[in-house]
Amino acid sequence: MRRRLAAVAVLLCLTATSALADQRWMTVLLDGRKVGSLQIDRDQAGDKVTTTQVLNFRLTRVHTPILLETRIKTVESPLGAPLAFYASTNMSSQQNLVEGQVRDDGAFQVANTVGGQSKVNLLIWPTGASLAEGQRLSMLAHGFKPGTTYQIRNFDAVKQQVANIQVVVIGDEIVDMPDNRQETLHHLRQSLVGASGDRSVDVWIDNEAYIRRGISPLLGFRLEMAACSEACAKAPDQDVDLLRAAMIQSPRPMVMGLRAAPVRYTVTVRGNFPEPFVETDEQHVSSIGDGVYIIDVGFGHMASDEAAPSPEDTAPNAWVQSDSPKIRAFAQQITGDANSDLQRMRRLRSYLSDYISRKGLDVGYASALETMDSRNGDCTEHAVLLTALARSLGIPTRVVTGIVYAERMGGATRVFIPHAWTQAFINGRWISFDSAQRRFDSTHIALGIGNGDPWRFFAAMSTLGHITINRAIAGSNLMDLPMPSGMTANIGGGKGSD
The missing domain is CATH 3.10.620.30 (C8orf32 fold)
Known part of the structure; x- marks a missing residue:
């Protein structure tokens, strides 16, 4: 079955925000074995902030390599107001596309292409929902005092759904990072409101609320992403057969x-x-x-x-x-x-x-x-x-x-x-x-x-x-x-x- 889909979903939760620098990289690990990379580009030009995330993910299924690329681009105002979103995934031999653009009346015109068939519909933007920059600004506004609890509404461009996320500030920690580095970061725990079971995601963010590390359980594995150099992120991947693990x-x-x-x-x-x-x-x-x-x-x-x-x-x-x-x-x-x-x-x-x-x-x-x-x-x-x-x-x-x-x-x-x-x-x-x-x-x-x-x-x-x-x-x-x-x-x- 499609264990890689579950992995992508968790990764999308972990990559809600990008870094202020023009480009940053993260390595993706399962129980310490490298399985992919994430490239994050952020560009602020005039009254638009554009964040582009490209996730490359490699698994094996009964010794058959499975390669996945997911690309998400969001366009927002400097205050986090959503203006446009784009997503592409290759879950099969055909690319699946989503394109959403805000209209003058505030609604979004959304085009979905799945399996070669396209449909256009109208999306009334969910109240309080935010994209990458808006999520970062919300975390920054709530601060990093231990015990602080709040909710944010994350809009998922791939699924075109809103996830209500409960955030708890755990505290400041010194975190081991790739490339033999340590960083002092703010530890937050995020969980889906109303979800059954313990499916929380732990993230560590810097003073500007950019994610530097994230950990989530996946099929008994520990799924982890950590910021590192481009060379580190592009290092060769290792084989992990999630079907066998399941x-x-x-x-x-x-x-x-x-x-x-x-x-x-x-x-x-x-x-x-x-x-x-x-x-x-x-x-x-x-x-x-x-x-x-x-x-x-x-x-x-x-x-x-x-x-x-x-x-x-x-x-x-x-x-x-x-x-x-x-x-x-x-x-x-x-x-x-x-x-x-x-x-x-x-x-x-x-x-x-x-x-x-x-x-x-x-x-x-x-x-x-x-x-x-x-x-x-x-x-x-x-x-x-x-x-x-x-x-x-x-x-x-x-x-x-x-x-x-x-x-x-x-x-x-x-x-x-x-x-x-x-x-x-x-x-x-x-x-x-x-x-x-x-x-x-x-x-x-x-x-x-x-x-x-x-x-x-x-x-x-x-x-x-x-x-x-x-x-x-x-x-x-x-x-x-x-x-x-x-x-x-x-x-x-x-x-x-x-």
């Missing part, structure tokens, strides 16, 4: 007979993650305390009170382009004379299992249109395209993020790996369809639900690196959960899941 050892071989029947898991989650798993019509979650959970997968209709579809489950978005004539025509071609939504979903799932013929380990996160054209990708491309095709036919669908069992992956055996699949609302319940695995079974454990946006995907993956699966017991061995009638219809492609 794997979870299975407590037993999950043979096909076991996977096709209901399974009860006992799982331990380390750290502060109040709701690490989601309740669905196919998965029931019970907390028994101290970070231990019982997860039942496949025991019939598990959650009769799960929410019905929301407007988001039928709407197109930048990644799930279900309103594209190409997507709609493709879906109609595949489903043909199918006379029910269940039959349509089965035909879509079956067709995509063969249609996406190249497993692209170097693909970051491609949109539905791009995957339709390239026929390249892995589970997220399968899930996003299947979701788009289904929505184009009016079937409510959503993307599930979780883990699934693999007998072998990247040199490891009997592990659970990051995964994504699709759920469709059919006959009053949510049913899973997995075109990447060709079938949904009881080794699919759901961590989160989203609309196909990559940022929803990585948010649900925050617990990876903190999970241990202690036991996996076949439902037939449980005395307290009788086998429901029609069980085989709910697992493995019968009446229900596919």
